[in-house]
Amino acid sequence: MRPGDKRPASFWLLAAVFTLFVLFMYGPTFVIFLLSLQGPQGGLTFPMRGVSLHWFRELAQGLGSVDIGAALRRSLALGTAVMLITVVLSVMAGLAFRRGFRGANVLFLTVVASLIMPSIIVSLGIALEFRLIDGWLRQVFAATGWTSQLETFNTSLGLFTSALGAHLTWTLPFGLLIMFAVFNRFNRAYEEAANDLGASPWQRFVHVVLPLIAPSVVGIGMFGFTLSWDEIARTSQAIGSVNTLPLELQGLTTTVTSPAIYALGTVTTLVSFVAIGLALLLAWALRARRRPMRR
Numbered sequence: 001m002r003p004g005d006k007r008p009a010s011f012w013l014l015a016a017v018f019t020l021f022v023l024f025m026y027g028p029t030f031v032i033f034l035l036s037l038q039g040p041q042g043g044l045t046f047p048m049r050g051v052s053l054h055w056f057r058e059l060a061q062g063l064g065s066v067d068i069g070a071a072l073r074r075s076l077a078l079g080t081a082v083m084l085i086t087v088v089l090s091v092m093a094g095l096a097f098r099r100g101f102r103g104a105n106v107l108f109l110t111v112v113a114s115l116i117m118p119s120i121i122v123s124l125g126i127a128l129e130f131r132l133i134d135g136w137l138r139q140v141f142a143a144t145g146w147t148s149q150l151e152t153f154n155t156s157l158g159l160f161t162s163a164l165g166a167h168l169t170w171t172l173p174f175g176l177l178i179m180f181a182v183f184n185r186f187n188r189a190y191e192e193a194a195n196d197l198g199a200s201p202w203q204r205f206v207h208v209v210l211p212l213i214a215p216s217v218v219g220i221g222m223f224g225f226t227l228s229w230d231e232i233a234r235t236s237q238a239i240g241s242v243n244t245l246p247l248e249l250q251g252l253t254t255t256v257t258s259p260a261i262y263a264l265g266t267v268t269t270l271v272s273f274v275a276i277g278l279a280l281l282l283a284w285a286l287r288a289r290r291r292p293m294r295r
Helices: 009-035 054-061 068-099 104-116 119-144 147-152 162-184 189-196 201-230 245-252 260-294
Strands: none
Touching (some): 009 260, 054 260, 068 162, 068 201, 068 245, 068 260, 119 162, 162 201, 201 245, 245 260
16 A cells, blocks of 8 residues: 555445454453542442552452462462473474374374363363262271271362363463474475484584474473362362362352452453463563574
């Protein structure tokens, strides 16, 4: 389009549709940010009554019987564990599928099927599976005479057992699909050059393959953490006796009637933004480090 030419009417129509879409997607989040900054007399709706950080201080002191700090730590710990496992397994699976093996198609369809299944069904299935494991463990404790373990044992459902598995059914398919895209455009000439120089398979991976795919690996880590951090449906039935921060937030929506609930929503959203920002910054640094090598 040359300077001075008028844009067609279709451009303005599409621009209006895009603007409405952005407002529909991010408008509620922006409203929550605003309402969380109200003064002590603030309510759940507009107009705002003052501007302060009062409700964030209220949030730090706790919301009734709910320990927000403990829920936050649990979510961070679970998200970090999911991120690390997703990165490791996705890279290993990507390398395995790259070479090919018997049953690769069946395994791929099995992994991707978890994206198709309704999240609540996956959560219920995992919870039922661990209930069966609980029954088997009680039978083992009774048969072996471990009465103390039998008396103290409650359930194997927990943060790093059933909840971790439930989250991995959500994050691993994304990580695997990213690795497929990365290796489909990976230039094997770099590996062949390393072979010619006498590099072992491990040296080839560490010094050649991994630095080249590092930005994508960071992206997988970002997906793993953010998907786990915000997940509710797959966690709801498989978490056991504790709650993550999103579950606490969901429960508080029916009991908390002050802008403190908006402050909590703002904090959880900011954590996601920080994770995304750190991932983008790390990916940019890795790409910038590779540019002199290409020259």
